[in-house]
Amino acid sequence: MFRIEWPRLVATLTGRYRDLNLAEEAASEAVLEAVSAWGEGLPANPGGWLMTTANRKAIDRLRRESRRDAKYAEAVVGASVPEPTHRVEDDQLRLIFMCCHRALAPEVRLALTLRMVSGLTVEEIARGLLVSEAAIGQRITRAKTKIRGAKIPFAVPENLEERLADVLAVIYVVFNEGYLPGGASELRVDLSDEAIRLSRLVHALMPGELEAQGLLALVLLTDARRAARVDEAGELVTLDAQDRSLWNAAQLAEGHALVRACVASNRPGPYQLQAAINAVHTSAPHFQLTDWAALYTLYDQLYALQPQPIVALNRAVVTAELRGPEVSLAEIDDLPLSNYHAFHAARAELLRRVGRIDEARAAYTRAIELASNVAEVRHLTRRLGDLGVDA
């Protein structure tokens, strides 16, 4: 309940008082008061109770602060509190755009969004991102200072499409932090869940934005494979070896429906295409029945929008299934990805298939050096072992 209500309080209070610190503290005080006051039973309208209490806390704080500074005392105490003239959801959307503003460094956007929009504590964010609490606290403080000092607006921007891409990028980073974390854990479920929640929120707030819909579909379809992706020994299981009965059928159904709706709208964007790629993968009852031709077309479309070497690498993996590993190897050999573990992992696999075992061994070794996710390292190490000892 508080997990959902706290961010809504913060959004509304920020809209009203244009002060993130005040909003954060008043919302937290209201939740604390609720915890003790609700011991005897929930009020009739808990959300309304919290909002009224948080607003009172905010006004108390403003009065206390203004007493210290007589100059502002009259202005603040005398001012009537503006009544909300719009939905909480509008404030939430404004808050999201403020937290994901391009004038803030990407890692700052991430921390601020998780704090203000998701309502995670600094400690939870630090644990999720494997960064010290002090560093997360500092990022959030710096962000608040800049928002106030430089007047980063609490508004839905005019150049919506560009700025929405920034918001979606933040959410996708949160998802990937959960899905492919560094450090000791194979998966960090809480961050993946949080990214799904944020994607749902943005999609609900902007139902007409197809890229937001695409991102929701993408994270649902990727996350649906979670249970099959790591085995009991904590080793990554690649798509060809996954037990597809472990996939989350409800999430797949929801993701597939979202992708179909995107396709029907026919305005493809990067997230929609990546979602469609995942939809093709998850539509196949067996790996051998994957529609590789459809995948190749989708990767081609994605490459046209995002001509990046990583997209070319993924497309080349599809080429291997369509036209064989030799052709695929030729496609990836010149890609400038020598510091990317997945490049060496993909190359190793292709080299193994064409029988260039010594080179495959070197490529696996390089991939292991570069990979940071433990499940992936275990998987690559086993593949390397499967090649047998150097003859």
Next chain:
Amino acid sequence: MAQYLLSVHGTDSDFDPPAGKFGAYATEQEALAAMAATGAFNDRLIARGHFVFAGGLRSASSATVVDGTGERPVFTDGPYLETKEWLGGFWIIDAPDLDAALELATEGSRACGGKVEVRPFAG
């Protein structure tokens, strides 16, 4: 409304080039075009009510640092910061928020052909 400093940084020879050189620009033509574009940008700032002040500076080597905190003032030849790049020119603008300031800075950057730092004034 808030005020923002939009500043352009560069090396000394960018802003105060020796004869026959055009600073940050490859040719005289480019330099003249940038100057004209910057003038047009200033006019737009004035017309839209954003303009507070703008100016270009002489080279940092023409600066003098004055320390009046002691009993007698101390004068030092040269700029305050020891760096390779200095403030070379700036605008002070009025804008409703950072989004508006960033948009104007983008225009300014395009006009003068350099990177622009946007920094809010206090208060």
